[in-house]
Amino acid sequence: MSESPPISETATERHPDGQITTEQQGHILLIGIDRPEKYNGFTPKMFSELSRAYGELENNAELRVGVLFAHGKHFTAGLDLPKFDEAMRAGKPLIPNAAIDPFSLKAPFRNKPVVCAVHGICFTAGIELMLATEIVVAAEGTRFSQLEVGRGVMAVGGATIRMSERAGWGNAMKVLLTGCEFTPEEALRYNFIQEIVAAGEELSRAIALAEEIARQAPLAVQATLNNVRRHAYEGPDAAVSDFVSVMQELALTEDAAEGVQSFIEKRPPVYKGK
Numbered sequence: 001m002s003e004s005p006p007i008s009e010t011a012t013e014r015h016p017d018g019q020i021t022t023e024q025q026g027h028i029l030l031i032g033i034d035r036p037e038k039y040n041g042f043t044p045k046m047f048s049e050l051s052r053a054y055g056e057l058e059n060n061a062e063l064r065v066g067v068l069f070a071h072g073k074h075f076t077a078g079l080d081l082p083k084f085d086e087a088m089r090a091g092k093p094l095i096p097n098a099a100i101d102p103f104s105l106k107a108p109f110r111n112k113p114v115v116c117a118v119h120g121i122c123f124t125a126g127i128e129l130m131l132a133t134e135i136v137v138a139a140e141g142t143r144f145s146q147l148e149v150g151r152g153v154m155a156v157g158g159a160t161i162r163m164s165e166r167a168g169w170g171n172a173m174k175v176l177l178t179g180c181e182f183t184p185e186e187a188l189r190y191n192f193i194q195e196i197v198a199a200g201e202e203l204s205r206a207i208a209l210a211e212e213i214a215r216q217a218p219l220a221v222q223a224t225l226n227n228v229r230r231h232a233y234e235g236p237d238a239a240v241s242d243f244v245s246v247m248q249e250l251a252l253t254e255d256a257a258e259g260v261q262s263f264i265e266k267r268p269p270v271y272k273g274k
Contacts, residue, residue, distance in 0.1 A: 002029060010144075017083070018042075020049035021071070022056060027064040027214040028207065029057045031114075041080035044087065044094070051099040058110045061273065064218045065210040066114040068133060069203050075142070078124030081151065088153070088260055103157040104132040109229065111222040113213055117206035118142055120201060127192070128157030134207055134225065136193040138184040139202040147179035165232075166191035172176075191257025192225040218273035 015144040018035025034042045040183035057066045060229050061121050070076060084094070095101045116130040119139035127146055130136045146163070148155045155176065163172035167190035175182060175190075187193045197205045213221060213268045250256055264267035 006133045010061050015045070015047040020046055023061075024063065025097070025207070026211075027133070029053070029060070030207075031066055031068050031207045032144075033070040033076055034072075036070075036074070038080065039071050039074050039077035039121060040072060040126075043078050043080050043083045043205065047094050049098075051095055051203065054096045054100040054102055054110055054114075057112055062222070064112060064214040064273070066112065067117065067203070067206050067210050068114055069117040069190060069206065069226050070119070072120075074120030075118040075122040076126035076129075077121050078126055081153075094157075096263040099245045100109060102132060103117070103128055104229075105158055109226075111226060112218075113221060113225055114214070115206045115210045116265050117202040119202050124148055125157050128155065128159050128162075130161040130190060132158055135195075135204045135206075137195045137197055137206045137209070138187060138193045140196055141199055142187075143181055144183070144187055147182045148176060150179040161187050163190070163192070208218070215267070215268075215271075217250075217253075217259060217271045219253055219255055220250055223250060227267060 014035070014037065016042070018033075018038065021030075021032035021034050023030040023032075030096045031050070033042075033046070033050075035043070035046065037251075045207045054066070057063050061067060070140060087094070092266055095103070097106075098108075100108055114133040116133040117128065118130055119142055122130065122138075123143075123144050123145045124147060127144060133236075146155055146159050154160070159170075160176065163175060167175070171190050174180065182190075184193065187197060195205065203256070227239050227246065230242065255269075255271045258269050258271060
């Protein structure tokens with residue numbers, strides 16, 4: 001388990017630029033956005049720490065799934081814009097080039113899936129972070145808005161790509177060009193989220209889904225994620241071209257043998273990621 005600063009009880013004890021917490025629970029890494037006194041508004045420090053947390057998920061062999069969530073009453077109000085003004089004017093990227101991008105827009109990509117739990121306010125970069133994960137659970141009453149155009153900037157964390165892919169042109173344009181707020185029910189209809197649960201249950205449901213994923217064969221999960229991503233970024237021919245070689249590689253693993261043996265013995269499989 002990584003060493004994370006303790007969650008302070010008062011805002012005065014917190015770093016003014018916030019933090020990202022990490023906690024290992026079995027094969028799952030809980031990744032928490034932690035600046036509730038500022039609506040979890042992101043700072044450069046928090047993006048750097050979030051990237052490192054994704055790196056921990058990727059590089060720790062014990063970890064199989066991540067869960068992205070937020071401390072406090074809200075997921076995030078988005079970027080703390082004054083803290084990014086200088087970098088934006090200079091054309092500097094939000095994420096260091098060598099780091100894993102939490103928005104999954106550039107290599108190196110993570111190979112392990114992330115489930116996201118959102119609640120309260122989920123604006124701008126918060127939506128883009130959740131769209132970059134594999135499964136999203138939203139609490140009832142969550143408020144969504146991709147409102148960059150109202151601030152004189154553009155969404156650059158993937159919303160302009162993923163919203164039109166999932167919701168269709170007109171729905172994406174309505175959200176992106178008006179900056180309107182939309183509900184969890186609309187987000188579900190737009191395919192931005194996968195489930196709506198009662199407020200307060202979003203994290204436990206996300207963890208339950210992560211545990212379900214973690215029980216599967218880790219190498220097969222990672223291969224599946226990478227193939228779906230390859231289709232999204234390179235097209236169907238690229239994804240299909242990997243089918244035979246990847247299946248052969250997986251068939252030769254210890255986990256594949258365990259999958260067959262557990263089927264024969266009529267017992268749950270015990271996978272090791274080998």
